[in-house]
Amino acid sequence: MIEVQSISKHYQHGGKSIAALDNVSLQIASGEIYGIIGRSGAGKSTLIRCLNLLERPDSGHVSLHGEDITRLDERALQQRRQRIGMVFQHFNLLRSRTVAANVRFPLELAGGQSPAQMDARVDELLALVGLQDHKHKRPSQLSGGQKQRVGIARALANHPDLLLCDEATSALDPETTDAILALLADINRQLGLTIVLITHDMRVIRQLCDSVAVLDHGRVVEQGKVLDVFLAPQHAVTQSLLAETGMGQGALQGIWRQRVATPVIKLTFVGEPTLQPVLDKVGREVGLRVNLLSGTLSEIKDTPFGQLLAGVVASDVDVSALPAIFAREGVRCEVL
Amino acid sequence: MLDLDWNLLLEIDWVEIGGATLDTLTMLGVSMLFTVLAGLPLGVLLFISAPGQLRARPRLYAVLSFLVNVLRSLPFVILLIVLMPFTLLLVGTSIGVAGAIVPLVVGAVPFFARLVENVLREVDRGVIEASQSMGARLSHIVFKVLLPESLPGLIGAATVTAVALVGYTAMSGVIGGGGLGDLAIRYGYQRFQTEIMIVTVVLLLALVQGLQSAGDSLVRRCRFD
Known part of the structure; x- marks a missing residue:
């Protein structure tokens, strides 16, 4: 269970304080895929970064499986982060490393494994994402979908109990998006891994998520099971997000x-x-x-x-x- | 037109030119070594302490940045003279090749450090963020991310610094540092032996070309595609 308890985050901009997150609370059950949707500027990027404290909320708490990570000191937080995987929109792979070395990177950071153990784990992960044949390539030689597979393999390296996806498919074409979403669903099923993702695309929510929260101007305006939210959207923002993707139903305009x-x-x-x-x-x-x-x-x-x-x-x-x-x-x- | 008497080439003291070449290479090699040893950490420190960066220390950054600017704004000839007491303290002499190396390093370190800082700024922030998300400590980020990811840029920065150092060595004659540049000034400029000046300039040109080609080929070899 992941609990976000009334977190707020403000930015100073031109002497004014702007709320990126305004008293946000979420409860995410273990093993589910939880989607956070909103338009750009709604605060979703800040919110997902609060789950591994890449952004520190001004107030409120974040607990992962009963542990309040906002209370951890820097060293303990770094250790905790090794078991929170994160996948990024622009992949963020190391250009200087091969595919295998990129996947190996988090294992090196965690330490405590022999080179042979790390190599074995890397092979296992590359097999999981279907990239065995590209092991020795550089990221620059891969397609977007392949880069994201490397990103996913890297995020899973240290057996995380939470996977964060920051617009993981937004830079990909529709076909590749489907393949990556299928891979994430597969990982969720196989490993029972809790996944939290942010997106601006309702199709991602529909295809992949169990629960959803709709974020607008730093506030959660609607949350619940995806089925309920899709079939009976309550908030105007939800309705318009659904309508934009051709999924708004039941209103005769x-x-x-x-x-x-x-x-x-x-x-x-x-x-x-x-x-x-x-x-x-x-x-x-x-x-x-x-x-x-x-x-x-x-x-x-x-x-x-x-x-x-x-x-x-x-x-x-x-x-x-x-x-x-x-x-x-x-x-x-x-x-x- | 210059009235050149190339027969003078036969009379040129090639031993002296050879010695001067060796002096230049010594000054260049040793000062480059120390410049990288001191400039790279200083550049990293500038980068990580800058406002909004990994270990933002705005006041430390302001002080370091100011010192770097002061040293970079001093003409090298003045630095040579000003540093003489310091050089004497450090290496036991303030003249000759050994005496020239200290001011060369002091002149080149801020230059190189600033280049390093700029190269590090080009590293994708997303990659740094990804490393943080994986639990990387600062030392991990510096040694496993920043430096490897910016290696081509760092080699480029070192090449530019080495070429600048060749220029600085020409002035070391002021304190008896010797070298090719000094030879060109003493024989070519002050004694009107243009031929010697041309020979030394050709040698300096070859040196600079060689450095640049070596740097470029290293950069090519470690590019990431």
Whole structure:
């Protein structure tokens, strides 16, 4: 369990004090993938750096598995950091070292291992990220995706109990992004490793995360399970982040709202019902005929979900009775 | 046009030129060695103590930076004279090749240290941050990150410093330091033996060219791509 207890961080800028983080609290369960999303300048970069104290909060505490790291002295903190992996947007590999030597670097810092042990561990890690064949190359000879794999191998070297990802896929093309996200999911499953990531991309959250916190102007404006936040975003920032990535659902905007004269229902399918002909079944039962306005079918992490917006053209029962009827089929229905 | 009598070349005292070359190489070699030994740590100290850096000590940085600037703004000829008592104390003589090495080092160290500081500033901050995130101590960062990552730049800085030192050695004649530059001034300039001046200048040019090529080829060999 990782607990962030009301941390704040201010920067001085031109004589004014600007809050990068304003009383932020988070609880991150062990073994989960926790996403922090926000626009640039929302404070997410500062927040993730508070988790290994690359940035020290002005107030508040950060505890990792019950240990308050804000109380550690410098030496103890350095030791603790050896077991907190971090992956960076721009990879931050040492140009002067080969791939293998880059992965070996944190092992050298930690000490206590013979060269043979370190080499064995490096081979193990390179196999894990699929870079055995590039062992002796320099970072400059690798593609972006390969560099990030080196970054991930390096971050895992000292058997961390927490992996921090600082916009790990933001510098990569979409295909490579998918591959890196798959690798992170794999690592999370295989090693049971807790991962905290920051991103500005809702797709990353949807594909990878179990829980999410939405950050805006240094404050957490919404947090919860990804499924809940995606299906029922409460805060305007969350809604607009979803809308920008084409994942905003269930709102009939502006002019369309006025042009549709019939009552509108929103159906939300999560899990098994997504794959069943629920609308057809209910339609036959209660004589419901609809005009489909919009629909999505997608997946959040490994859970399929769908949403439909439909105008009710005809129905044997009153529209207000529909939610209860759909609920029997495991589908949420809201009358808009 | 210069009226040159190249027959004089036969009369040139090549032994003296050989000795002067040796003096120049000695002054250059020894002072370069001490310049790197003192300048590299000073450059690292300047870098890490600068405001906003790894061990920011703004007041220490301001003092060091001022001293470096003072030494760099003094013309080398003046440094030669001013340092004479100090040189005498340090090496037992204030004249000759040995006496010249102290002011050469004192003149070159601040120059080299400032170059080192600038080279270190070019190291990607992200790489330093990544090392910190892995629990690196300051000594790790200096010896495993800063110096290896900036090696090509450091060799370049050393090359520039060595070439500057060749120029400084020419003035060491003022205190009887000898060397090629001194020969050029005494015979060529003061006794109008232009031929000797040309010979020494050609030798100095060859030396500078040699240093630069050697430096460049080292930089090429340790580039990271």
